[in-house]
Amino acid sequence: MPGIGHSIRVSGLVQGVGLRPFVWRLASRLGLKGSVLNDGSDVLIEVFGSEANLKQFSSLLLEDLPPLARIDAVSVSAKTCNPPAGFTIAASVDGSAPTGVVPDAATCPQCLKEIFDPANRRFGYPFTNCTHCGPRLSILRQIPYDRPSTSMAVFDMCRRCRTEYEDPDDRRFHAQPNACPDCGPRLWFEDLKGNRDGQDVFAKVARRLKQGDIVAIKGLGGFQIACDAGNSEAIKRLRLRKNRPRKPFALMARDIAQVRQYCRVSESEEYMLAGPEAPIVLLEKEGASLPNEIAFEQPRLGMMLPNTPLHHLLMTQLDVPIVLTSGNLSNNPQEISNHGATQRLGALVDGFLMHDREIVNRVDDSVLQWEKRGPVVIRRARGLAPSPIRLPDSFANAPKVLAMGGELKAAFCLLNGRNAVLSQHIGDLENAATFKDYRKALRLYLELYQFKPDIIAVDQHPQYRSTEFGRELADELGAELVKVQHHHAHLCAVLAECQAATEQCRPAYGIILDGLGWGLDGTVWGGEILQGDFASFQRLGHLQAVPMPGGASASVEPWRNLQAHLRNCFGVSWREVLADPVSVDLFSSRRSALLDTMMEKGVNAPVSTSAGRLFDAVAAALDLCVDRQSFEGEAAMLLEAAAAPYVPDEAGYKVFLEQKALLEIGMKPLWEQLLQDKRNLVADGRIAARFHLGLIDALESGLAAVSGSTPGHVVLSGGVFQNRILREGLRDRLEQAGWTLLFSKQAPCNDGGLALGQAVAAAVTRAH
């Protein structure tokens, strides 16, 4: 019986994820004939059989997908030729379209079972992986994604591994990093003198950690530094050695049960922690407590679960979580080579847990948090990148865009039709090693995706290093350079993920709050109410503009912003108005007098509507963080933490909207009330709460004013929206008022998502 035939084309994350063997097993089980093969970036399936079996095949194909596969589109057409004798996995067709890269994935349950099974040949083997898990992006040198293109090339598979690799019925069929204790990478402990010891490594490292030592661990995408999270002395020592006085550390726990000893974990949070991405998840502290030195004054801890067999095998030896921070010095990127680690981390650690599988691409840990409506990505890296973000239909024929991103938290983006590949978080480009890394990663992606951009999109800031590099690349590649305004990019990054919103054909509103971005009028923006779509935008309102005396220094020293705000509100005699509610010492210094002159004369005092600097100013007024932030966002985080307990019972400061050329959210009433509260000795946390709530009121009424009270779609984006009080408070309020809220789900709302917005904006602007 010839039966009927179907030709099924499947696109999405379908290659290098075990989809073909899965199809083969499924087809064989259902007695179907035909073939499956990689065709360009798609998988092409031809199946012949009875109608019922074909139907069953189609539904099981979508239901039982291998864990790392993601199907974005399926197209089916009838096939009339005679069926072949059986079902085969055919050789790949070398299409012109690139196959792309799959993110690294945490150890799957089957592999996990094997490494803890004394009877299994991979018992205790730290480099166990299969088609459903293991390293991908981090070991990839070039395309196509097969073993010789990865850092596994130097390991010859033994006979048994090769058999697994070649057997379509095996979980390790074409698992490129497949390895076992006989043929794969090896692990050792290395002391500071360079002595290596490969015996009982995990027990030894565990013993070291328990006795308070600091150990460098070669993780999946880079070196990490670990110490006992229960040992505050060790943590203090680590902070001192790493020159990282206050920035919170992330923790790794053995399993969910151990996480639950210290944190509240909802079902969704558990799902995130235990997924193949295995990110750091920010969780509310609850239960037993760990030393305050881990995350000073923060109500939450960043927790992750083991993401490789190596981490699993180490963590089972420990009863307490470990601090696990990136293995780097100062602002340098995480070390990835054994040599770099011994050279530069030697002064930080007491020993190294190392191995001989090379890390090709640095991939940091991803950071997520869960909110009522879903996950919020704070840092998009291991496990998430470079999984493509699916764009709305209208992008099917868009020009190819390479978007360069921002300056801090840099990541770039390749837009190709409906797929936007946002790179892993790379970091702050002021750091030379990071900037080199960024350039290297960008060239690698161009190669991996065989990507030749029509357009290179850059930020409008005249001095972002990414903009300068974009200009060079545009020359080199003969692409057109398109500048995208910073906050327009933040708006578009969110719209890019929203098919529904873009179909409305009506520009969305956007409340974009961040540190700063270059504005169209040559001033510095950062507290904006916009309306726009991919093609264009309008600025409708903003926070009152305030000088940033000292330019970039104002982003680091909160007191400068406090003085600027007070002077801006109360004029040149602002010191008299002050009447001693905030630190007199601070403002009686020569430095402070100089700051006044700088603002008066306009010496390096660019005016800015920055929301970030407003938070800094308020944090300084409350003595939470005055002189200097030891890391970006410290002042704002402390302000949020102080406010949190008081938010439910407080009401916001009254706000003042003024319709000038644009709507302006005035700051004077806020500061008057705040100073009055200080005089009345109101608790700082209460003041912080009133400030947050006042800002929410201001933004809500500001939006109402500019929109003429006809609610539509509104985007909330920009780094300041990592603040949960603001984000959730404003969301609830706007939803009650009938607005449809749009947030980033896959890209970070901070500058880590900027490139996505630049890419879609540039694509549409030029397509017109």
Add this chain to the structure above:
Amino acid sequence: MTHGGGGKATSDLIETLFYKHLSNPVLDQGHDAAVFDAPPGRLVMSTDAHVISPLFFPGGDIGSLSVHGTLNDIAMAGAKPLSLTASFILEEGFPLADLERIVISMAEAAQAAGVPVVSGDTKVVEKGKGDGVFITTTGIGVVSEAVEISPRAAVPGQAVLVSGPIGNHGVAILSKRENLEFETEIVSDSAALHTMVTDMVKAVPGIAVLRDPTRGGLATALNEIAHASAVGIELFEEDLPVDPDVEAACEILGLDPLYVANEGKLICICNAGDAETLLGIMHAHPSGRQAAVIGTVIGDPDHMVVMQTAFGGSRVVDWLSGEQLPRIC
């Protein structure tokens, strides 16, 4: 100028003033063109327009600056300056007393440098069409056959030297112009460097690069060299000389001394083996007492200037167009 719309009276006054203070045998010939014997060897010529506000500042004025600026440009070719010309554009109504002060200062600077001003010119523009006074100076000098100094000559492995603390001039100008009162008054480093350069070149004719890091500061000059020579440059923050006063002023102003102008400093790039010799020579000169090795030339396809910071970090010292703008989001 009290003498209003140009005319004979003004020009007489000015002529008198210039001849009086700048007098030397060649100038005194009174020709429109200076005539003098050509020295043997290769000639070096440079011209520089000087526009500055304020005209008078701690450590100098536009007069001395216009002499130093051109002398230094000549010296940065490893040459010995021989003579200068000067052209003045005066705004109508500019006080004669100020002009005289400037000319005297210029004369003193030329005298101290041992380089005469041999020809000059003056034009007066309508009020509002100038900014007090602009001075363009041109210099001519001679350089030995053995010297091949060029911004394209840096090669990996060479040492990068700077002749002293950076940023003084820019901060001095800014604080005078904007009335910023610091702990102590910051003085411009404006100075002529050619005698020091003569000694340096004599001891080490193979110096690769000399450059005065004026506008745009050390960062800009080093980036220009890195691009011209197709190399990278690595600096060490700890070795960078900066006066504590200047550092404190830059800190509060939010400026990076690397980008602040100098008028009496030079960058020297030479073979590593010659660095000590050159340091010794520089230390013997008033303008080079705090000379230091601040970095090395490295191979780098990206031609980046990178600063290794005190805590083991590394910072891209990039090429800025215009003033430093805040970038942190």
